[in-house]
Structure formats: C-alpha cells, structure tokens
Amino acid sequence: MKNHWTSKISFSLLAAALSLCAFIGIALSISDNQIHRFDDVLISWIQGMESPGMTRWMQFFTWIGSGRQVVIITILAMLVLYLYLGHRRELLFLASVLVGSTLLNALLKxxxxxxxxxxxxxxxxxxxxxxxxxxxxxxxxxxxxxxLIWKHIPSFTGRVFMMVASAAFILTIGMSRIYLGVHYPSDVVGGYFISGCWLFTCIWFYRRYLQRLSGLQTSSLV
Structure with missing residues (x-):
C-alpha cells in the first residue's frame, strides 16, 4: 500500500501542486491589488543599491536571461549531454521544459x-x-x-556547489529585472512558482517514463 501511494504521489508532483497554489495566490493578490506593499518594499530595497557598477552587472544578467542567450546555453548543454554523456532522453526532457515554459509564459502574459x-x-x-x-x-x-546533472556529480560538495550556482543564476536574473525597472517583484516570484510547477510536472512525467521503460526492459529479459 505504501509503495502504491508513493508511486501515485511523488515529491515532484507534490512540489508542482504547491508551486501552482503559490502562483494562484500571487495572481489573486495582483487581481485584488493587495500585493503592492510587497512590491513597493522590494523595489525600494533593490533599486536603492543603484550604482554604475551594479547597473552594468544587472544588465549583464538580464542579457544572459534573454531569449537568444537562453537558446544558446540550452543548445550547448544539450550538446554536452549528448556528446560526453551519450544521453538522448535527457535532450527531449530539457527541450520540453524550455519550450513548454516559453509557451506558458506567453499565454499567461x-x-x-x-x-x-x-x-x-x-x-x-x-x-x-x-x-x-x-x-x-x-x-x-x-x-x-x-x-539532469545531479546524478553525474559523485561528491556531496560538488552537488552543493551546483545547487548554489544554479540558485544564484536564477535569483540574480530575476533580481536584475526588478533593478532595471521592467518588472514588479511579484512578476518575478510568480514566474518562479509557475515555472517550478511546470518543471516538477515534467520531472514527474520523465521519471514515470523511465520507470515504465525499465519495466519493459526487465520484462523482455524474463
């Protein structure tokens, strides 16, 4: 019974549901104009750090997070996964995550x-x-x-470094949009949550696919 529920309700599916609930909460707060205080406080704090050097730094991270650069980084990452790790299913997963996120963003805007x-x-x-x-x-x-890279890093230190680096890029790119005055903080946080919902949903489907594939391979050997 425990295994049955574990297969039905995984961590990734739970994370997707919680992310969706958080996004809906932010969206409702925006509709009711109840989130302006949160936006005003963060805008004041982040834009209060303005300086020529900080502006160049924020413009650089906004440039990294723009569409063309994201496509280039994604293609390079897919080449590494294919050429050095020999993985093909991972390429489809990563492409699905990015394409789906782009389409979802366009619809929500x-x-x-x-x-x-x-x-x-x-x-x-x-x-x-x-x-x-x-x-x-x-x-x-x-x-x-x-x-995708987590399982290929053998050391705990390496995994921690990867997670910190990923989080730093994600947070700094979001912060750059607030600093440059083109987004409210609630836009950025809402983007994180709905993207998290989509990413965790893709992870759930991807793991289910691998489990079924493994089951079919095992069955063929019996």
Missing part, C-alpha cells in the same frame, strides 16, 4: 495583461509584465540542468 512598472526604468522594454519571462526561463533552464 496575455491572460493577465498586467502593465509593466513605469517608475524609474533603466532600460525600455515592451509587452506585459506578469509573469516574468526571464524568471521562468532561468528557473526552467538551470533547474532542469541541475536535475
């Missing part, structure tokens, strides 16, 4: 139609604000890579 901040913009950009596309892309890319 149109559905919510939230205007971007207009106060103290350092760069100019068009389009809707919620959820942040940079935040969703960075979470999907670096979260997906961390999931």
């Amino acid at each position: 149109v559905a919510f139609g939230r205007a971007r901040p207009t106060i103290h913009r350092i760069i100019e950009i068009s389009g809707y604000s919620f959820p942040s596309g940079h935040s969703m892309a960075s979470f999907s890319l670096y979260g997906g890579l961390a999931f």
Whole structure:
C-alpha cells in the first residue's frame, strides 16, 4: 500500500501542486491589488543599491536571461549531454521544459495583461509584465540542468556547489529585472512558482517514463 501511494504521489508532483497554489495566490493578490506593499518594499530595497557598477552587472544578467542567450546555453548543454554523456532522453526532457515554459509564459502574459512598472526604468522594454519571462526561463533552464546533472556529480560538495550556482543564476536574473525597472517583484516570484510547477510536472512525467521503460526492459529479459 505504501509503495502504491508513493508511486501515485511523488515529491515532484507534490512540489508542482504547491508551486501552482503559490502562483494562484500571487495572481489573486495582483487581481485584488493587495500585493503592492510587497512590491513597493522590494523595489525600494533593490533599486536603492543603484550604482554604475551594479547597473552594468544587472544588465549583464538580464542579457544572459534573454531569449537568444537562453537558446544558446540550452543548445550547448544539450550538446554536452549528448556528446560526453551519450544521453538522448535527457535532450527531449530539457527541450520540453524550455519550450513548454516559453509557451506558458506567453499565454499567461496575455491572460493577465498586467502593465509593466513605469517608475524609474533603466532600460525600455515592451509587452506585459506578469509573469516574468526571464524568471521562468532561468528557473526552467538551470533547474532542469541541475536535475539532469545531479546524478553525474559523485561528491556531496560538488552537488552543493551546483545547487548554489544554479540558485544564484536564477535569483540574480530575476533580481536584475526588478533593478532595471521592467518588472514588479511579484512578476518575478510568480514566474518562479509557475515555472517550478511546470518543471516538477515534467520531472514527474520523465521519471514515470523511465520507470515504465525499465519495466519493459526487465520484462523482455524474463
């Protein structure tokens, strides 16, 4: 019975559900205009660090998190997975995570139609604000890579370093959007949560696929 429930309700599925609930909570708060205090406090803190050096740093991370760079990094990562590790299923997983996240972001932006901040913009950009596309892309890319690479890192220290590096990229890219004045903090956090929902859902399906494949291979050997 325990194994049955474990197979039905895994950690990844639970994480996906919790992420979705958090996203819905943020979306409802935006609709009711109840999240402005959270946005104002974080905007004031992050933009309060403004300096020429910090601006260049934030522009660099926004550039890394932009569409073209995400595509390039994804292609390079897929080449490494294929050429050095000989993995093909991982390529399909990573591509599904990134493509799905991009399409989901486009649909949600149109559905919510939230205007971007207009106060103290350092760069100019068009389009809707919620959820942040940079935040969703960075979470999907670096979260997906961390999931795939985890089992190939033998040491605990190496795994911790990988997780810290992934988290640093994700958080800094999101922070750069707030610093540059093109997103509210709730756009960024909402992007993290809905992207997390999508990523964990993909992980659940991917693991189920591997389990079924392993079962079929075992059956063929009997």
